[in-house]
Amino acid sequence: NAGVTQTPKFQVLKTGQSMTLQCAQDMNHNSMYWYRQDPGMGLRLIYYSASEGTTDKGEVPNGYNVSRLNKREFSLRLESAAPSQTSVYFCASSWVSDRPSNYGYTFGSGTRLTVV
Amino acid sequence: GIQVEQSPPDLILQEGANSTLRCNFSDSVNNLQWFHQNPWGQLINLFYIPSGTKQNGRLSATTVATERYSLLYISSSQTTDSGVYFCAVERKSNFGNEKLTFGTGTRLTIIP
Numbered sequence: 500n501a502g503v504t505q506t507p508k509f510q511v512l513k514t515g516q517s518m519t520l521q522c523a524q525d526m527n528h529n530s531m532y533w534y535r536q537d538p539g540m541g542l543r544l545i546y547y548s549a550s551e552g553t554t555d556k557g558e559v560p561n562g563y564n565v566s567r568l569n570k571r572e573f574s575l576r577l578e579s580a581a582p583s584q585t586s587v588y589f590c591a592s593s594w595v596s597d598r599p600s601n602y603g604y605t606f607g608s609g610t611r612l613t614v615v
Numbered sequence: 616g617i618q619v620e621q622s623p624p625d626l627i628l629q630e631g632a633n634s635t636l637r638c639n640f641s642d643s644v645n646n647l648q649w650f651h652q653n654p655w656g657q658l659i660n661l662f663y664i665p666s667g668t669k670q671n672g673r674l675s676a677t678t679v680a681t682e683r684y685s686l687l688y689i690s691s692s693q694t695t696d697s698g699v700y701f702c703a704v705e706r707k708s709n710f711g712n713e714k715l716t717f718g719t720g721t722r723l724t725i726i727p
Binding site for chain 1: 616619646648650656657658659660663701703714715716717718719720
């Protein structure tokens with residue numbers, strides 16, 4: 500299926516454990532993003548990648564690392580999970596067109612992570 | 616950073632009613648997006664509208680950039696319109712483009 504694929508969909512971790520959230524897109528988009536969504540809040544940007552091989556910090560990068568291995572894949576790693584990282588994580592990719600001027604985002608279905 | 620305020624926070628309507636959702640932002644922007652998050656959590660991009668008006672079926676959006684607000688109109692509401700609507704903006708900056716900042720959303724519930 501075309502779009503953004505995230506795995507896993509659900510995960511429970513113990514405090515201090517590590518894990519990697521995987522994200523892949525098959526739309527040939529250059530830019531990819533990782534967001535977290537907490538109850539009653541909008542999405543907050545963790546990291547983004549404007550193109551293959553580049554990554555930059557977003558609003559809430561502490562406790563996370565990312566890797567953009569190729570154009571398709573952008574992974575998010577929690578090295579030592581903490582209860583404060585309990586959240587729903589969304590991966591997204593974006594595209595821009597000039598004629599007509601347009602700019603869109605495609606989101607994955609999310610990963611619900613609980614750290615106990 | 617830029618502030619994004621959405622109103623109302625919650626809206627409950629009968630099926631068939633019209634609604635207007637508002638997004639105020641605190642600085643000049645070069646990107647404004649509206650998103651719908653359905654009750655199952657899936658996020659769908661509705662509009663890219665940094666200025667002007669766009670329409671897509673029963674949905675339309677207007678952004679008045681000089682007054683720093685955007686409106687999302689939903690006409691003849693259906694139960695499938697239920698969910699949370701987010702406005703997100705990207706601020707113009709002399710240091711390059713910043714990334715999207717999301718509002719806290721408007722939760723819309725359509726009652727059959």
